[in-house]
Amino acid sequence: MLETSARLLRLLSLLQLPRDWTGPQLADRLGVSPRTVRADVGKLRSLGYPVDARPGVAGGYRLAAGTAMPPLLLDDDEAVAVAIGLGLVATRGLGVEETSLAALAKLEQVLPTRLRRRVQGVREATSAVPAPEPPLDLMVLGEVAGAIRRHERLRFGYTTRGGRQASRHAEPHRLVRWGALWYLLAWDLDRDDWRVFRVDRMALHTPTSARFRPRPIPDDDAVALVVRRVSTEAWAYRARVLVHAPAAVVAATFPIPLDVTVVDESTCRLELGADDPDRLALWLAQLDADVEVIEGDALAEAFARLATRFRRASNGTRSAVAERA
Missing domain, CATH: 1.10.10.10 (Winged helix-like DNA-binding domain superfamily/Winged helix DNA-binding domain)
Structure with missing residues (x-):
């Protein structure tokens, strides 16, 4: 019995x-x-x-259904399916990313080693049609979320924008999804300041098991801090532009995170940055909308170079048509 x-x-x-x-x-x-x-x-x-x-x-x-959610008992196959499903939902921009990630962190914390291997095996053995966003290791994402929940310090390798490898020691506070990317807001213990890290550039080291007391986030707004650091302060070139297109359309079309301010239903203002103004000009040109540079001489010069290049391409096409005629 x-x-x-x-x-x-x-x-x-x-x-x-x-x-x-x-x-x-x-x-x-x-x-x-x-x-x-x-x-x-x-x-x-x-x-x-x-x-x-x-x-x-x-x-x-x-x-039966009750007024509160009781603990559920999952068999091995169900636990693996739920872990894989939560990982997929957490990266698909469906509006429940934070909730899915929190549930995934709780589940992976208690998964037996044999089931962790099954989940990781499925992730490693499957592929998807490449998307514009960089690849994201769901195990890293889940472990970072777990460290935030446990208030546990992290040691990790980090690849900077220039490709340099660095070692970081930080107190993780918040994960923020912006567009196709996940960012970690953390207190950098070596620099004694808030820093924002792209999760797809992180390589976690052995868990530290060192706990910390969470610090108050400036203005109690993690999203605003990440937006400010990523969209302007971190870039070599910064600009403000007026785009004659709805803010929602611009935000959905642009390939990098940006700070969008609604001017009216058909116009918005962007504060954005990049390490390469020519690439930034090319991205803005792909919006298929009129753009006015409010601030940013480097971006205005990049638009002039881009216009010259397009003009040469257009002249070459007209010459070829004339020769065939």
């Missing part, structure tokens, strides 16, 4: 199946008497599990 705690878990597993169980059926599965089944059902109810009992030939026991 199973011990009481193991028997309750087995009973819970059976009740989670979408069917009704009679008392004798459960007693047979558990190797106990119907009276013990009734007692165990009462214990589950006292723990917050809403177990319905319907009398009659067609009745039985069933786990």
